[in-house]
Amino acid sequence: MRKVSAFSAMIVMFSVFSTGAFALTADEIMKKSQAVFLYPGDDFKARVMMKLISKGGQERVREMMMLRKNYGEPGGEQKYFMYFFQPADVRNMTFMVYKYPGKDADRWLFVPAINMVRRIAAQDKRSSFVGSDFTYEDISGRNLEDDAHAVVKEEKIGNRDCTVIKSTPKASEMEYSYKLSWIDKATFLPVKEEYYDKKGELYRVFSADEIKDVKGHPTITKRSMKNLLSGHMTEVTFLKTDYNVGIEDSLFTERFLKQPPKRWIE
Amino acid sequence: MRKFSLVEFSVDHPKLIVALSIILTFLFLTQFPKVRTDTNPKNMLPPTSDVRVWNDEVEKTFALYEDMIVLGIQNEKGILNSDTLGKIQRITDEILKIKGVAARDVNGFSTITNVTAEEGMLKVAPLMTDVPKSGKELAALRKALFENPLFIDRIISKDGKTSAIYVPLEKGGNGKEIADKIREIVKKEKGDEKYYVAGDPVARDTFGADMFKLMAVFAPIAGMVMLLVRYLMFRDLFLSMALMMDAMISIVWSMGLLIALGFPIHIMSSMAPVFLMAIATDSMHIYNEFYFRYREKKNKRAAIIATMNAVSRPVRNTALATAAGFGVLLFMNIIPVKVFGGLVAFGTIALRVLSFSFIPAMFTFVKEEKIEKISRSEDAGAGGSSFLKKLAGIGIHKPLTTVLVGVALFIAALIGISKTVVNNNMVEWFKKGSDVRVADTVMNNALGGTSLGYIVAISDTDDYIKTPEAMRYIEGLQRRLEKLSVVGKTTSVVDYVKRINRVLHNDDPKYDAVPENKEMIGQYLFLFAMSAKPSDLDNVADYPFRKANIWVQLKTWDAKAMESVIAAVHDYRKENPTPMEFKPAGIAYFNLVWNHEVLWDMVKGLTLALIVVFAILAYDFRSIKWAVIGYIPLLFTILLIYGVVGFVGKDFDMPISVMSCLSLGMAVDFAIHFVSRLRQRMKETPGESLTDALLWTAARPGKGIMRNAILFAAAFAVMLFAPLTPYITVGAFIVSMMLLSALMTILYLPALITLTQGWLFKGETR
Structure with missing residues (x-):
């Protein structure tokens, strides 16, 4: 009798361990997702077309060259360089961000009309990025440790099998109460995200509308963010996307902010 | 073949008639739970009206909210201390959680965008992210507040004692419910601070809630007073009740029908029960005559039928005239005016049908001895x-x-009328001491103003708004508007551009000006849009920068105020030519437009009603001459009342204009009764002199007229105690109008008839 029960206990324990070994925890999934979503390659280049669409259907266009370089492991330091083509009156305006894990980023802006570089305080990560529905945090990523992650369910989005993760901010002053992410099991890219406000209502939806393989990196080349309350939405298309293009460290300096090298902005 | 007589049928089958009336009433009552109210003045005009289409377009273009509640926070010792600021932050946090609040665009200390320069670093962030604790932090906040013109008079008063939180509502959010929740939130805070909840949605939705209370409380009280007065007049509770029931039944029928047809109850239709109760008093003439007749006939059935024969014509024709007076409103443009007209016209007809069926039926239930006693x-x-x-x-x-x-008196009245000021002020619909009014007054004294209008600058080329010439023009226009005493504050895209210019140049006040070229302006605006809330810029400029929106905060809800702003814009543009056009918009503008439309619609309706009523009088009397005579006291009454309104300086507003129709409808009753009965008398007693006939008419049907007027006045005096001024106005108006028109009828009709008898009776056999 005793032997039998010990044996069955072993079976039970084995089955528990085996499923544990195959399924990733919510934290692990989010970590992988962050790596493929925000940190692929050594560096990255894309011409970004951003369309800001109001509820009434009015459109504003932002067009920029975005250059990014990683320093260290996924989740670590990154530098961004952005050059604006559109709107026409901000042509030649450039924007640079040093992103640090667990610390406020540094931002600089070059205003060509007065030939002046100004540092911009990055206090509010949740503020809008160039008037779009994306926040600075949506563009450069949120510190994974700032949220508690949990697997909610599994669901198919289109033909992609996804794990749905609920991320709840640990700090209460966030403007949203939690976020649901649909993480593609195959690529680990977020296919969809839903933000719920303090009243528990869905108010912001991110969706990956086109995923392409670029130099072996699955890359979201079309994405959108819609604010359900204001009816405003932003569509972003990446053109001429490329990885490992050899961006030099010196690009990320005030000198090149004022005069960006031609080869990077064509 | 004898014609079917409703009166005789009712007298012969009284139980059937009463049962039928009661069953019908219950059927209409079943509709009542479906009642909806609509207190949004916006719906006074159809969604397709020009002003609404334009306002919707402006709201869409500039991502504006239709409705905004303003919470004022006042501390006599100044609000810039950690304690008060902590409260402001807590309250803001709580407000953000209320359902129906557009949280992303709530503006107060802890949420409003602030653009500053600190040690060469440009900072775009909410003004107060943490409550300042040290004196140094407090001083920094004070500096940030008072050196930024975008904040002064908006979130901080010049004396630093008042602050405000602006709470925009999502579409469909109920202003009263949200205002009540805000009141609950502030109630939890203790201390010296005083809180004021103001704004158009509060006024509007509070008005709606109060309106219901009035319908539910004041209409029945008015009914009870009428019952009491009637009882004192006739000493018979049963018959007094019958009269009361007559009014109630018609009210239930009309309101039931209105609800069943799916119409919401509007400010105007909410007055209909009161109007119907007033019109119902016309059946007083039946009672009045019945007792006289009973004395003569001593037989109940015969007396009823004789009474109805005697009064049927005037009663029928007064009903026709009243119904026509209100019925013409059906041809007006404004939906609630149409609904109101149709509603009262229907109720009037229902009342008359009841007068010929229900009332005679009820008479049969009264014991003969009782009638005998009264009639003596x-x-x-x-x-x-x-x-x-x-x-x-x-x-x-x-x-x-x-x-x-x-x-x-007529000339004096005309002078008074010429002094009439056409104006409307929704906040003044509340009494002086009411929460809504107090909050509004306090906020208007301390800050830029609670009534919001927009002036939209429109150019025909993209990016024109970004040119220095457009910017300077708008800036000049703002300064001009701010010179008007009713304008508290103006805000435009120019204010943001100037602010950034200054901040980028190390906060040098020299740069608090429009930059010299378009590139700078474009880049500054882009810079601002990079970090501010999207709505900050959206609210003041459209996407292609063809249009700019100037916010004009007014210190009063007077329709006149917005009128003067529009006139000032017009003058400025005349003196300073520009390719830009300027168009007014916003709630203040809307209030101006709808008030005018309703008012002129009512004036138009009154004119039309005057013509129709004259036609009815002429038809009824079969004589143009008699119609003219009957018409004079009626016109006179209306003129006198509006003359007094003009002299007193009371604004000629929407409620006052609505009264014109009622005064017409009621005053005509008296004239019809008097003239019909006089002529009837003269036919019945051919030998009597005109003077005697007139005296008889004044004493007998005249008593009915006087009783009618007193009954009315007594009931409506109740409304003088209503919490909303339009109802007080209505009450005062009816009381004076009834007494005056009864007096006019009894005094002036005999005088006029005596004076013009040669002309009047020419060709008539006497």
Whole structure:
């Protein structure tokens, strides 16, 4: 009798361990997702077309060259360089961000009309990025440790099998109460995200509308963010996307902010 | 073949008639739970009206909210201390959680965008992210507040004692519910601070809630007073109740029908029960005559039928005239005016049908001895009647003097009318001490103003708004508007550009100006949009920068205020030519437009009603001459009342204009009764002199007229205690109008008839 029960206990324990070994925890999934979503390659280049669409259907266009370089492991330091083509009156305006894990980023802006570089305080990560529905945090990523992650369910989005993760901010002053992410099991890219406000209502939806393989990196080349309350939405298309293009460290300096090298902005 | 007589049928089958009436009433009552109210003045005009289409377009273009609640926070010792600021932050946090609040665009200390320069670093962030604790932090906040013109008079008063949180509502958010929740939130805070909840949605939705209370409380109280007065007049509770029921039944039928047809109850239709109760008093003439007739006939059935024969024509025709007076409103443009007109016209007809069925049926239930007792006291020579005879006597014996006094009064009235000020002010619909009014006054004294209008600058080229010339023009226009005493503050895209210019140049006040070229302006705006809330820029400029939106905060809800702003814009543009066009918009503008439309619609309706009523009088009397005579006291009454309104300086507003129709509808009743009965009398007693006939008319149907007027006045005096001024206005108006028109009828009709008898009776056999 005793032997039998010990044996069955072993079976039970084995089955528990085996499923544990195959399924990733919510934290692990989010970590992988962050790596493929925000940190692929050594560096990255894309011409970004951003369309800001109001509820009434009015459109504003932002067009920029975005250059990014990683320093260290996924989740670590990154530098961004952005050059604006559109709107026409901000042509030649450039924007640079040093992103640090667990610390406020540094931002600089070059205003060509007065030939002046100004540092911009990055206090509010949740503020809008160039008037779009994306926040600075949506563009450069949120510190994974700032949220508690949990697997909610599994669901198919289109033909992609996804794990749905609920991320709840640990700090209460966030403007949203939690976020649901649909993480593609195959690529680990977020296919969809839903933000719920303090009243528990869905108010912001991110969706990956086109995923392409670029130099072996699955890359979201079309994405959108819609604010359900204001009816405003932003569509972003990446053109001429490329990885490992050899961006030099010196690009990320005030000198090149004022005069960006031609080869990077064509 | 005898014609079917509803009266005889009702007298013969009284139980059936009463049962039928009650069953019908219950059927209409079943509709009541479906009631909806609509207090949004916006719906006064159809969604397709120009002003609404334009306002919707402006709201869309500039991502504006239709409705905004303003929470004022006042501390006599100044609000810039950690304690008060902590409260402001807590309250803001709580407000953000309320359902129906557009949280992303709530503006207060802890959420409003602030653009500053600190040690060479440009900072775009909420003004107060943490509550300042040290004196140094407090000083920094004070500096940030008072050096930024975008904040002064908006979130901080010049004396630093008042702050405000602006709470925009999502579409469909109920202003009263949200205002109540805000009141609950502030109630939890203790201390010296005072809190004020103001704004258009609060006023509007509070008005709606109060309106219901009024309908539910004041209409029944008015009904009870009428019941009591009637009882004192006739000493018979049963018959008084019957009269009361008559009014109630018609109210239930009309309101039930309105609800069943799916119409919401609007400010105007909410007054309909009161109007119907007033019109119902016309059945007083039936009672009045019945007791006289009973004395003569001593048989209940015969007396009822004789009474109905005698009064049927005037009662029918007064009903027709009243129904027509309100019915013409069906041809107006404004939906609630149409609904109101149709509603009252229907109720009036229902009342008359009841007068010929329900009331005679009810008479049959009264014991003969009781009638006998009452009718004994009814004597054309006794009490009130002799007073009426004396009154009519003045008119008969001194007709010329009476008429001359009338002419003098008429001229005075015309002068008064010429002084009329057309204006509307929704906040003044509340009494002086009411929460809504107090909050509004306090906020308007301390800050830029609670009533919001927009002036939209429109150019025909993209990016024109970004040019220095457009910027300077708008800046100049703002300064001009700010010179008007009603304008508290103006805000535009120019204010943001100037602010950034200054901040980028190390906060040097020299740069608090429009930059010299378009590139700078474009880049500054882009810079601002990089970090501010999207709505900050959206609210003041459209996407292609063809249009700019100037916010004009007004210190009063007077429709006149927005009018003066529009006039100032017009003048400025005339003096300073520009390719830009300027168009007004916003709630203040909307209030101006709808108030005017309703008002002129009512004036138009009154004119039309006057014509129709004249036609009915002419038809009823079968004589244009008699119609003219009957018409004069009626016109006179209306003119006198509006003359007094003009002299007193009371604004000629929407509620006042609505009253015109009622005064017409009621005053015509008296004239019809008087003239019909006089002519009937003269036919029945051919030998009697005109003077005697007039005296008889003044004493007998005149008593009915006077009773009717007193009953009315008594009931409506109740409304003088209503919490909303339009109802007080209505009450005061009806009380004076009823007494005046009864007086006019009894005094002036005899005078006029005596004076013009040669002309009047020419060709008539006497």
